[in-house]
Amino acid sequence: MSTTLLTGSEAAAYGAKLARIEVLAYYPITPAFPAMERISKFIDDGDLNTRFVRVESDHSALAAALGASLAGSRTFTVTNSQGLLYMTEVVYHTAGLRQPVVMAVANRALSAPHSRFPEQGDAISQGASGWIHLFCENNQEVLDNMLQAFKIAETVRLPVMVNYEGYIQSHTLEEVEIPNQEKIDQFLPLTRVRTLDVENPQAVNTVASPEFYMDYKFRQNEAMEQALTVIGSVSREYAQEFGRDWSGLIDTYQMEDAEHAFVAMGSMISDARIVVDELRSQGQKVGLVKVRAWRPFPAEALRQALKKVQLITIGDKNIVYGLGGALGTEVRSALYGQDVRINSYILGLGGRDVTTVEIKKVLELSEKTEKQATASEWFGL
Amino acid sequence: MVKNLPVVPTAKAGSLVDTPTGITWRIQYPEILENCNMCLDCTLFCPDGAIVQQEGKLVLNLSLCKGCGICANECKENAIQMIPEYSGVQGVFR
Numbered sequence: 054m055s056t057t058l059l060t061g062s063e064a065a066a067y068g069a070k071l072a073r074i075e076v077l078a079y080y081p082i083t084p085a086f087p088a089m090e091r092i093s094k095f096i097d098d099g100d101l102n103t104r105f106v107r108v109e110s111d112h113s114a115l116a117a118a119l120g121a122s123l124a125g126s127r128t129f130t131v132t133n134s135q136g137l138l139y140m141t142e143v144v145y146h147t148a149g150l151r152q153p154v155v156m157a158v159a160n161r162a163l164s165a166p167h168s169r170f171p172e173q174g175d176a177i178s179q180g181a182s183g184w185i186h187l188f189c190e191n192n193q194e195v196l197d198n199m200l201q202a203f204k205i206a207e208t209v210r211l212p213v214m215v216n217y218e219g220y221i222q223s224h225t226l227e228e229v230e231i232p233n234q235e236k237i238d239q240f241l242p243l244t245r246v247r248t249l250d251v252e253n254p255q256a257v258n259t260v261a262s263p264e265f266y267m268d269y270k271f272r273q274n275e276a277m278e279q280a281l282t283v284i285g286s287v288s289r290e291y292a293q294e295f296g297r298d299w300s301g302l303i304d305t306y307q308m309e310d311a312e313h314a315f316v317a318m319g320s321m322i323s324d325a326r327i328v329v330d331e332l333r334s335q336g337q338k339v340g341l342v343k344v345r346a347w348r349p350f351p352a353e354a355l356r357q358a359l360k361k362v363q364l365i366t367i368g369d370k371n372i373v374y375g376l377g378g379a380l381g382t383e384v385r386s387a388l389y390g391q392d393v394r395i396n397s398y399i400l401g402l403g404g405r406d407v408t409t410v411e412i413k414k415v416l417e418l419s420e421k422t423e424k425q426a427t428a429s430e431w432f433g434l
Numbered sequence: 435m436v437k438n439l440p441v442v443p444t445a446k447a448g449s450l451v452d453t454p455t456g457i458t459w460r461i462q463y464p465e466i467l468e469n470c471n472m473c474l475d476c477t478l479f480c481p482d483g484a485i486v487q488q489e490g491k492l493v494l495n496l497s498l499c500k501g502c503g504i505c506a507n508e509c510k511e512n513a514i515q516m517i518p519e520y521s522g523v524q525g526v527f528r
Contacts, residue, residue, distance in 0.1 A: 123442075151441050210441055254447035261443060268437040 059229040061222035064192040065131065065157040065215065066091035067229070068199025070101050071237045072155075075126035078106040078117035082136040083169055084219035085159040089131055111136035115143040115156070122152040123257060125247035127203065130154065133219060134161035134175045141179065144212075148183025149273065150248075150258060153206030155199065156184075157215045159223040160319070160370075162403040170404020171218040173319055176347070177371040177379045183273055185213040185280055186347040190322035192217075192227040197297055200232075204241055204287045209276045218370075220404075221320045232295050240294055277349045284346050302351035304343040305358050307333060311340025314359055315416060316384055317368040318344040321407055325368075328412045339416065344380065352387035359388060366419035367397035368407070369428070377428025385428060394424045398432040405433055460501035462516040466492050470513040476505035 059067065065088045069077070077096075079089045095101035104126075106117045114130050122128040132140065137158060147154050160176055162168035176186055187202060189195045195217045202213040217223060248257060261269055285301035292298035304322075307329050308314065315325050322343045332339040342358050344351065359365055365388070369378025376382055381397025388395065396419040401407035415432050422430075464476075464485070470492065477485045477492070484499035485492055506514040 150443060248442045248444060255444040256447055256449065257442065257444050259443065259445040259450070265437065265439065268439055269443055271436050272439065272441070 054230060054233050056228055056230045058226045059192055059196070060087060060224050060226055061189070061192045061195045061217045062087035062159065062224065063091050064195040064229050065199055065217070066095070067231055068196045068215075069129045069157075070095050071196075071232065071234060072127060072129070072200055072203045072241055073101070073238075073243065074103050074129040076104045076106060076118065076121035076128045078108060078114045078121065078128070078130050080108050080111045080114045080132070080136065082111065082132055082134070084161060084223045085131045085133045085136070085157065087223065088157055088159070111139040112143060115140040115147060115154075118154050118156075119143055119147045119150065119152055120249075122147070122154050123150065123248045125245035125249070127243060127245075128152075128154050129156070131157045131159070133159040134163055137175045137179065138163065141182070144179055144182045144184065146258070147212045149269070151210040151273070151276070152212060153203070153210055154212040155202045155206055155215065156212065157195075157199070157217070159219045160216050161219040168403040169219070171221050171320070171370075172402050172404065173216070173218070173370040174372065174402070176214060176216045177373065179214070180348060180379060183211065183277065184348065185209075185211055185277070185284070187213060187215050188318040188345060188347060189215065189217045189222065190320065190343060192222060192225070193229050193297065194299055195222065196229055196231070197291065197295070197299060200237060200241055201284075201287050201291055201299075204291075205280060205283055207244055207246075208283050208287070209280045210246075211273075211276050211280060216319065218320045230297075236294060240291065280346075281349050281351065281353075284349075299345060302344075302346045302349075302354045303358060304345055306341040306343070308340035308342065308358060310338055311362055312338040313364040313366065313416065313420065314340045314342050314362045315366050315368065315412070316342045316344065316355075316359075316380065318347060318380065319370065321368055321370070321401070321412065324407070324409045325412050328409050328416070331409070332413070332416070347380075350383055350387070352383075355384060355387050356391070359393065360391070362393060364419065365393055365395045366416055367395070367428075368401075368412070368415060369397060369399050370401045370407070372399050372402060381428030396422050396425055396430065397428045398430050400432040407433075460499060460519055462501045462503060462518050463496055463499055464494060464501075464503070464505050464514050465517050466494070467513045467515060469511050471511055473510070475508055475510065476514060479504050479508045
């Protein structure tokens with residue numbers, strides 16, 4: 054175990070190295086590329102025995118990763134924004150074919166207009182894809198979630214996206230503790246499940262006629278529901294082994310007697326913890342609920358965590374046009390029938406800053422606002 | 435009742451040869467009439483190889499035929515008739 058300064062991208066690369074990935078398929082895109090750079094350095098230095106498949110597009114990157122996974126290897130790729138959109142067809146293939154591929158996504162705003170700045174819209178666009186989504190609040194969690202992602206993926210046989218925001222996380226140095234390789238090997242033993250097998254030839258992804266397709270989809274969704282339990286148990290096991298508890302599907306902070314809860318995911322969480330401390334010192338009963346797993350959506354966990362509060366404020370770094378922020382919409386749906394005021398705000402799109410100052414303003418604004426009918430309020434225009 | 439299916443959507447290699455899909459969605463099938471003069475044009479035009487000559491006779495392989503009707507359209511003798519798969523008030527599958 055050692056502590057060092059790492060960017061989020063490097064933390065993802067160290068996670069991949071500790072997981073002893075066997076295949077990396079990658080096409081360069083900003084801001085995801087430093088993860089690939091660091092992994093190729095590991096390979097070049099002889100520290101990692103990984104086949105690096107260089108491809109001509111993001112679509113091919115995930116296609117190569119999917120093929121490698123079908124052949125039984127532990128497989129990883131990295132992308133963001135346009136790259137994620139370009140590989141979307143294979144994103145769905147990977148989930149439908151139940152392959153435990155892990156993908157790091159350095160969340161970036163989607164074009165048009167063109168932007169290279171952080172936002173969560175790219176991940177949100179894949180919310181129906183059948184991938185498990187984990188959102189990380191800091192670089193340590195990026196590394197830890199990478200390792201948990203492989204364990205979760207290989208247990209329920211679904212792919213996992215590990216989301217961290219471009220620049221805010223991907224390019225910012227933080228102290229990160231790197232776990233011991235031998236302990237990781239015990240936590241995450243290599244289990245190869247091969248579908249492509251020359252001894253037992255199979256036709257993969259054959260046409261499923263109407264009498265089969267729906268049954269396959271039921272099973273796929275069942276695996277997603279299984280993940281609701283597995284994410285928690287993997288998190289607990291990791292906490293026991295490595296001493297860091299990221300608390301399963303959601304994490305709560307100062308929620309015991311909270312009257313007003315802030316709900317968000319990703320980089321906003323670390324700032325929100327500071328805001329909660331500050332407001333608490335002024336006597337305000339404010340708490341924080343962090344959505345760590347966005348898919349499967351932790352509806353029941355949120356109902357439990359939010360059952361005593363009077364006011365919920367949700368921050369969405371994404372916009373689903375004509376509907377509102379994804380988290381705002383989904384938290385409302387999860388709490389249907391519960392007597393609570395819910396205000397949600399779209400903020401921080403395309404790299405617009407959301408610091409402790411903005412979060413505090415959002416909470417103040419929410420306290421003054423009556424219950425809203427939609428999830429389409431904008432903050433910081 | 436959910437079917438017991440493999441986790442990864444797969445089928446045994448060659449299963450498509452064993453059970454071709456055409457039969458499940460074909461709506462008409464060809465029947466060769468007595469005025470056939472054995473010119474064999476239909477065997478050349480059939481895109482699925484569903485009509486072959488065997489021992490001086492035309493033989494239909496209905497597990498390959500998708501019912502497109504090209505054979506009947508091309509037959510100069512009008513010696514091929516397309517018969518609907520569903521017939522009668524009950525719509526009984528042949």
